[in-house]
Amino acid sequence: MMLLGLSACQNLPPIKTVHQVDLDRFMGDWYVIAAIPTLIEKDPYSPHERYEKNADGSIATTFSFRQSSFDGPVKTYHPTGYVVPDSGNAEWRMQFLWPFKSEYLIAYLSDDYQHTIIARNKRDYVWLMSRMPHLDKETYTNLVSRIEAMGYDVRKLRVFPQQDSHTK
Template sequence: MINILGLSACRNLPPMPTVSTVDIERFMGDWYVIAAIPTVIERDPYNPIEHYQQNMDGTIATTFSFRQGGFDGALKTYHPTGTIVPNSGNAEWRMQFVWPFKSEYLIAYLSEDYQQTVIARNKRDYVWLMSRQPHLDPNTYQALVAKIKAMGYDTSKLQVFPHQP
C-alpha cells in the first residue's frame, strides 16, 4: 500500500515553475547541453549543442546536433520547431519534432547573464542543463544540480555529456 501511495504522490507534483520572463533575443544562439535526463534520441551524445534562432513568424528554429558514441561518431541532427506559449513571459514553449505532436519545454532556470539555463517538464521525466560554454566549473555545476533536485527531479538519473573543441 505504501508503494502505491508513493507512486500516486509522484503523479501529483505541482506545476513546474518557470522564470518570469525571457528576453528571446538574448536566449537565441548556441547552448551546450552539459547534462540531462535524456530522451530516447539522445543516446550516447558527444558535443551536444542546441541552437535557437527566431523566425519572422515568432517561432523558434531549433537545431539539436551531437556526435553519437564518440567525438568522431556519426553526426546526428534534429530540427524541431519551438512555439512560445502566449502570456508565458516567453518561458514556456512547445517543441515539435514530428507533426502534430508538441512537447513541453519550460525554462525553469535562467541565470541573469544568460549563461546557464535549465529546461524542465511538469512530468519531471526529462531535464536539460545547458550553458553558453562547453564546460562548467564544479561549483556552478553542483549548484545547478541542486536546483534541479529542488524542482523534484531524481538527479541520480542525470547524465553528464562530454564536450571538446
C-alpha cells in the first residue's frame, strides 16, 4: 500500500509557477497563514517571513515565530534564497544549511501581491502567505482550493494562529 502511495506521488505533474514575479514588489513582510509545515515549524504562533534583496541578487530571508504560544520564545531562521535563472523569478532555491538548497516555487501570487502560495513538486510542504495576518473566509477557501488543485492533501494543512503584528 505504501509503494502504491509513493508511485502516485511520482506521477503528479510538476507544479506550475506564476509567469513572472516582480522581486521588488515581492520583497517585504509575509504572514504564514497556513502550511503543511516542515520539522522546524513545530507549534508556531505568528509565523512570519521577511524577504530582502542582497546586492549579489540573492534573497536574505528571515523566518520567525513564537514557539507554542503568543508569549513563547522567539525562533528565528535566516535562510538565503537564490532565484533560478530564466524562471521569471518564480522559482528559487532556499538554503538553510550549506550546501543544501530546497525547492521554493511561487505557484500563486495575487495581482496585487497580497497573497501567495509557495509549493514544492514533492507536494510535501506548502505555505499560504498574506501581507495581512488574517484572511476572510472566502479568500482562504479559494486559496486552499488552489492548493488542493495542485495535488496536495489539504487535510495536512495547518492554520497558524496570528496576531496583528509579527514577531521581531
